[in-house]
Structure formats: structure tokens, C-alpha cells
Amino acid sequence: MAFAGRRIWIIGASAGIGAALARALARQGARLILSARDGDALELLSAECGGAQALPLDLGRPETLATAVAQLALKMQLDAIICTAALYNPSRVAEIDPTQAEAMVRVNLLGMIEVARLCPPLLRDGGQLVLFGSVAGYIGLPGGQPYSATKAAVNNLAETLATELAPRVTVKLVCPGFVQTRLTARNTFTMPAIITAEQAAEAVLRGMQRRRFEIHFPRRFTWAMKLVRVLPYALSLRLLRRLS
Structure with missing residues (x-):
């Protein structure tokens, strides 16, 4: 996809990767609609x-998404x-704040389901979600709940x-590693292979121009995580216990 003249809607555009994507696409001549709280x-x-x-809209309030779609x-x-919209406040399971957990599920998962349900009819044939x-x-991951659980569900x-909307709509899944944003600034541990939001946006735009379903970056980190995922649990859980 060449971006000049394309109409692109970014949900979660006010900061982080969403804002970096908006700036990058504007430089390439895209016609943008930008949404966030x-x-x-x-x-x-x-x-x-x-x-x-x-x-403006709030994925935690599905009626605002429905209104935007209708407009x-x-x-x-x-x-x-x-x-790109998501809330982030990872914690160990025993330390979960139920109110924050509910908000994350409402935005990260239920909000994304509403995007998946309501938005595809807005796309032209061959458009990308x-x-x-x-x-x-x-x-x-140790200390990653409930954020990790919502993201597993989004994956x-x-x-x-990708199968339900094919062939009319092309679905892309973006799986970032650590990116410098106001959300990851909350982390108190060393984040391996961390990149800037601008680098992340460049990776997303490259991925949108290719045929692959998944866009993941930085690859020196994401391939290592993919390897852990395919290991037998006897090995992968042992490795994760060391991280804990």
C-alpha cells in the first residue's frame, strides 16, 4: 500500500506509537482521521x-466508537x-487491582472486539484492518497480568x-516488543532491545506494505520470544521462572 492520498483512521493516536504513525503518514501524504480519549x-x-x-472517542465507552463509525x-x-489503543498497568496476579484490571479488559479486549465488529464495513475492498x-x-510472562492476558486475546x-474477513479486508496483527512511550516508562526493569516510537511506526508502515499477516519488532527480541513460545512447557516455564 502506498500511503499518499489514502484515507486512514488511527484509533489511539494521541501519544506513543499512534502519534508517531500519524506524523509519519502525514509526511507521506495520507488523509488522516485521528481518534483517542x-x-x-x-x-x-x-x-x-x-x-x-x-x-475523539473512548474504547472504554463503546457507544462513542459506534457514534464515530456512524459519522x-x-x-x-x-x-x-x-x-493502537490500550491501557497498561502490569502486575503480579496476587497484586492485581480489580478496578484497573476491569478497565484494561474493557479497553484492550472488549474495545478491540467492538473495533473488529463495527469498523470493517468502513473499509473499501482490499482495505487493511x-x-x-x-x-x-x-x-x-511473570508480572505481566492482566495486560498480557488481554493482548493474548487480541492476538x-x-x-x-484474518480468515473471517478475507478476501475483502486484509487483517494485520502488530506485536511490538518494548517501545519508549509514556506507558513503558512505568516499567522498573531493564527493557531489552527497546526502540523509539518513531522506529516502531516505521516498522508498522513497512509491514503494511508487505503481504505478511504479523508485523513484529524489534526482531532480535521478538524471534527470541517466539522461540520461547514454541518450546515444550517443561523448558519454557523453567526459563520464565528465572525471570520471575
Whole structure:
């Protein structure tokens, strides 16, 4: 996909990888619709991106997504929809805050399901639906709950959609490793192979121009995690206990 002139909707655009994607796509001449909870941040980013349309919504409130979809359905067909939105507050299982866990499930999983349910009709034939899972969803990591569980579910959801929506819509699953954002700034451990949001955005755009289903990066880290995932549990759980 060449991006010049393409209509692309980014959900979760106000910060992190979403904002980096908006800037990168604007430089390439894409016509953007930008959504997130933070309306003020969206307005600033929209001005920075050559007057992109700001369309605030909150995936934790599904009615706001439905309203946005209804507005867009009256105006245009889209070439791609990219959903990066997620909440992040990992913890050990015994230390989970139930309120925060519920919010993460509502946004990261149920919100993504609503995107999967409502958004594909907005796409032209051959359009792309790009969903952000995570390397954290490959295998249960110590201290990673409930975030890792929601991302494992999103990975599974994208796999399902890749067959259900084919051939009219192309589904892409993005599985980042560690990326420098305000969310990962909460981590208190050394993050291996960490990259910038701008590097992550470049990797996503390259992946959207290729045929592969999964876009994962940085590969020196993600391939190692894929290897752990395919090991017998007797080996993989032993390795993960060392991390714990």
C-alpha cells in the first residue's frame, strides 16, 4: 500500500506509537482521521498533521466508537484502520487491582472486539484492518497480568479475523516488543532491545506494505520470544521462572 492520498483512521493516536504513525503518514501524504480519549492532544496533533480530522472517542465507552463509525459511514470509505489503543498497568496476579484490571479488559479486549465488529464495513475492498496485539501475548510472562492476558486475546482475535474477513479486508496483527512511550516508562526493569516510537511506526508502515499477516519488532527480541513460545512447557516455564 502506498500511503499518499489514502484515507486512514488511527484509533489511539494521541501519544506513543499512534502519534508517531500519524506524523509519519502525514509526511507521506495520507488523509488522516485521528481518534483517542484526549481531545486536546488530538487537536494539537491534527494541526501538526496538516489538518487531519480529530474524532475523539473512548474504547472504554463503546457507544462513542459506534457514534464515530456512524459519522464516518456517511462520508467516506477508508483504506486502512489502525487501532493502537490500550491501557497498561502490569502486575503480579496476587497484586492485581480489580478496578484497573476491569478497565484494561474493557479497553484492550472488549474495545478491540467492538473495533473488529463495527469498523470493517468502513473499509473499501482490499482495505487493511491493523490491530495491535503484543509480544506480551505470546506467552504468560511473570508480572505481566492482566495486560498480557488481554493482548493474548487480541492476538487470537486478529487470527480469527484474518480468515473471517478475507478476501475483502486484509487483517494485520502488530506485536511490538518494548517501545519508549509514556506507558513503558512505568516499567522498573531493564527493557531489552527497546526502540523509539518513531522506529516502531516505521516498522508498522513497512509491514503494511508487505503481504505478511504479523508485523513484529524489534526482531532480535521478538524471534527470541517466539522461540520461547514454541518450546515444550517443561523448558519454557523453567526459563520464565528465572525471570520471575
